[in-house]
Amino acid sequence: MTVKQNYHSIDVSQILTTAQKEKDEGRRCIQICCTTTDDGIDVMYSYRDFNGFSGVENFVVHGLSKGDEIPSIQEFFPSQFPFENEAHDLFGINVTNMKLDFEGNFYKLGEDAPMTVISTEQLKRKERAKKIAAAMKAKQQKQNAQQSPVAKKETSSPTQQSPGTNNKSSSEKKGE
Amino acid sequence: MGKRSVIPFGPQHPVLPEPVHLDLAVEDEKVVKAIPQIGFIHRGLEKLTETHDYQNYVYVAERICGICSFGHSLGYCETIEQMMDVDVPMRAQKIRVMLHEISRIQSHLLWLGLTADAFGFESLFMHVWRLRENVLDIFEMTTGGRVILSINKVGGLVRDISDDVLSQVESKLVSLKDEYQQIEKTFLSNSSVKSRTVGVGVISHDQAENLGMVGPFARASHVNNDVRCLGIGGYRLLSDFVPILDTTGDCYGRIRVRCKEVVQSIDIALEMIRSLSSGSVSVDVKGPIPDGAQAVNLLEQPRGECFYYSLGNGTQYLERMRMRTPSSENLAGMVAALQGCDLADVNMIILTIDPCISCTER
Numbered sequence: 001m002t003v004k005q006n007y008h009s010i011d012v013s014q015i016l017t018t019a020q021k022e023k024d025e026g027r028r029c030i031q032i033c034c035t036t037t038d039d040g041i042d043v044m045y046s047y048r049d050f051n052g053f054s055g056v057e058n059f060v061v062h063g064l065s066k067g068d069e070i071p072s073i074q075e076f077f078p079s080q081f082p083f084e085n086e087a088h089d090l091f092g093i094n095v096t097n098m099k100l101d102f103e104g105n106f107y108k109l110g111e112d113a114p115m116t117v118i119s120t121e122q123l124k125r126k127e128r129a130k131k132i133a134a135a136m137k138a139k140q141q142k143q144n145a146q147q148s149p150v151a152k153k154e155t156s157s158p159t160q161q162s163p164g165t166n167n168k169s170s171s172e173k174k175g176e
Numbered sequence: 177m178g179k180r181s182v183i184p185f186g187p188q189h190p191v192l193p194e195p196v197h198l199d200l201a202v203e204d205e206k207v208v209k210a211i212p213q214i215g216f217i218h219r220g221l222e223k224l225t226e227t228h229d230y231q232n233y234v235y236v237a238e239r240i241c242g243i244c245s246f247g248h249s250l251g252y253c254e255t256i257e258q259m260m261d262v263d264v265p266m267r268a269q270k271i272r273v274m275l276h277e278i279s280r281i282q283s284h285l286l287w288l289g290l291t292a293d294a295f296g297f298e299s300l301f302m303h304v305w306r307l308r309e310n311v312l313d314i315f316e317m318t319t320g321g322r323v324i325l326s327i328n329k330v331g332g333l334v335r336d337i338s339d340d341v342l343s344q345v346e347s348k349l350v351s352l353k354d355e356y357q358q359i360e361k362t363f364l365s366n367s368s369v370k371s372r373t374v375g376v377g378v379i380s381h382d383q384a385e386n387l388g389m390v391g392p393f394a395r396a397s398h399v400n401n402d403v404r405c406l407g408i409g410g411y412r413l414l415s416d417f418v419p420i421l422d423t424t425g426d427c428y429g430r431i432r433v434r435c436k437e438v439v440q441s442i443d444i445a446l447e448m449i450r451s452l453s454s455g456s457v458s459v460d461v462k463g464p465i466p467d468g469a470q471a472v473n474l475l476e477q478p479r480g481e482c483f484y485y486s487l488g489n490g491t492q493y494l495e496r497m498r499m500r501t502p503s504s505e506n507l508a509g510m511v512a513a514l515q516g517c518d519l520a521d522v523n524m525i526i527l528t529i530d531p532c533i534s535c536t537e538r
Binding site: 001002003005007028029030031035037044046048050053056058077078079080081082100102105106107108109114119121122125126128129130132133 | 211213214215216218220222223226227258385386387388389399401405406407408409412464467470471472473474481483485487489490491493495496498500504505506507508509536537
């Protein structure tokens with residue numbers, strides 16, 4: 001068995017209302033995770049039941065930039081202070097109204113927002129993977145395009161079919 | 177009201193096994209406020225997904241922490257297996273559960289020894305760590321390592337464990353259970369242990385829920401969030417699992433929960449050994465992780481619920497690997513437990529919460 005999980009997209013303005021709603025429905029925030037993607041920084045809030053288990057609900061805010069502001073949910077879930085401070089220190093996201101704010105000193109770091117720095121090797125790898133994926137897709141499309149006229153041809157001239165590919169028509173023929 | 181002063185506690189302190197700093201605001205020897213500070217050993221292990229492909233990252237994952245080493249490699253592998261839709265053979269799943277429970281025994285015995293040492297109960301400390309050596313011997317017999325086991329891989333196990341070795345493990349666990357139960361009885365019924373822990377650092381059920389506490393820390397306040405109940409991975413194979421809960425919410429309750437969990441883990445490990453059937457222990461997993469594939473996984477580590485999240489980008493390297501460890505969830509609970517306590521009880525409260533800072537910082 002694996003963990004049941006759902007992903008939902010939300011806006012920055014929905015972070016607090018979502019936290020309130022999830023708490024009212026008996027779920028607790030179990031983590032906040034930032035991810036640097038091609039479109040910016042995504043912030044994912046994960047919620048799980050207090051009692052029982054109906055899965056993990058993940059609410060994702062997409063496409064934030066370094067320096068953008070999001071509201072703190074420590075008012076509802078005080079245990080989230082390490083992750084909000086982490087979002088600030090490692091990703092440069094400004095979390096407002098934090099109850100426990102380390103003001104950028106949660107981790108002792110050599111550079112600002114190190115998790116937003118993408119190495120050239122990683123960029124190259126991603127570019128190459130995209131090219132390979134595009135080539136594979138094009139190849140697949142070409143194959144599909146080549147197969148479809150053949151299929152049309154096959155349906156129009158049953159005599160060219162290989163044995164066993166259309167049993168119904170052959171049995172019908174026998175019946176005839 | 178006395179004069180308020182701030183006492184710096186840690187990161188180097190005899191009762192702290194790992195570096196956490198606390199600013200304790202005290203009035204007349206009573207702690208009125210505690211502010212935790214971590215960040216002394218942040219290693220940027222989540223960032224290392226850029227330089228280690230998903231197969232090799234197992235070895236990074238198990239180095240997040242020496243105490244929870246096996247658990248982290250297991251949690252990581254299960255997350256990737258979920259993303260890539262891999263079915264792990266039954267034998268591998270059972271051996272994983274067995275080793276994870278033995279890791280829990282090792283972790284709890286390490287903690288029990290340190291707690292006994294903090295009391296000044298030297299003989300108990302030595303007896304408990306003597307028992308822990310037997311557990312490390314089991315690791316050495318089965319995997320070759322005593323701390324870092326390196327037996328997990330994406331798709332199963334790196335190597336199988338022979339039936340001869342498993343029968344030796346079984347007899348070692350049976351004798352460990354007998355010896356441990358004698359020590360447990362001494363520890364839990366000792367009057368000096370009770371005088372230091374009963375009614376100290378109390379967290380109520382509601383507080384524990386509101387603060388999002390996990391693991392034995394939460395279970396001592398009667399909050400059942402033991403992930404093993406959910407039957408994720410090999411845990412669905414358990415015949416019966418009842419989490420150990422306590423109602424007191426104090427330091428003694430936390431000690432009692434962990435002490436009972438050692439016996440429970442021995443029983444689970446024995447059940448897994450006795451129900452093992454022959455078969456392969458791994459399947460081949462090749463190719464890149466699909467672009468945009470993502471998975472969430474939960475695992476009950478010795479200190480509580482651990483959360484794993486990974487995101488693929490179409491290459492052999494992960495876009496993101498996230499490990500939210502139980503100690504980072506318990507920091508808010510630790511601060512609450514310290515508020516209002518006597519200065520002399522600070523070490524007892526921290527030790528019974530058992531924070532793992534290496535895990536927290538990664």
